[in-house]
Amino acid sequence: MIRQYIQEQRYDEALELVDELEEMSKEDKLNKIYSYAVILLLHLIKQTAENRSTRSWEFSIYNSTKKIKLTNNRSKSGGYYANEDELREILNDAFDTAIKRAALEAFEGQYKEDELILKIQPEEIKAQALSLINL
Numbered sequence: 001m002i003r004q005y006i007q008e009q010r011y012d013e014a015l016e017l018v019d020e021l022e023e024m025s026k027e028d029k030l031n032k033i034y035s036y037a038v039i040l041l042l043h044l045i046k047q048t049a050e051n052r053s054t055r056s057w058e059f060s061i062y063n064s065t066k067k068i069k070l071t072n073n074r075s076k077s078g079g080y081y082a083n084e085d086e087l088r089e090i091l092n093d094a095f096d097t098a099i100k101r102a103a104l105e106a107f108e109g110q111y112k113e114d115e116l117i118l119k120i121q122p123e124e125i126k127a128q129a130l131s132l133i134n135l
Contacts, residue, residue, distance in 0.1 A: 029081040032071045034090050040064035040129050041091065041098035046106045049119045065132045072133075087133060091126045 043057040043064075072080045072087075082090060099122075103113040111119075 026081055029071055030086075030090065033068050033082060033087070034094055036064040036067045036071070037090050037094035037129065038097045038101070040068070040132070041095055041125060042101050042105070044125045044128055045098055045102040045116075045120055048121075048125060049102065049106050049116055061132070068133050084130070088126070088130060091129050095122060095126060 039060055043060045047053045047057060047061075072082055074080060099113045099117055103109065103111055103116045106116060
């Protein structure tokens with residue numbers, strides 16, 4: 001379709017399609033970052049709440065951090081898909097999902113999310129996650 005618009009010298013329409021494709025690509029990247037952020041936060045929450053760690057949790061934190069960095073990096077044009085403020089927003093959004101899942105897993109699921117959140121400092125966990133991702 002883009003090729004056809006260019007061949008027909010319909011450049012405005014071709015550019016509109018390019019804009020749509022770029023937006024779709026960015027949304028896909030941000031969705032992947034969100035998914036990895038949930039996993040990262042989940043394991044940071046569990047570590048903090050249970051005051052312990054496992055090799056599996058540590059690997060999950062490492063892997064999620066690495067995947068977020070790789071996904072966020074614009075390899076060809078340089079820069080990032082999400083800047084620090086946008087990453088902070090993603091972490092805030094992902095935190096709700098992460099605490100719900102952590103309530104199912106931490107302490108063998110004996111605490112509800114509102115009880116589990118009292119055992120942690122949410123802002124410190126989000127700050128820790130952001131520092132691990134550090135641009």
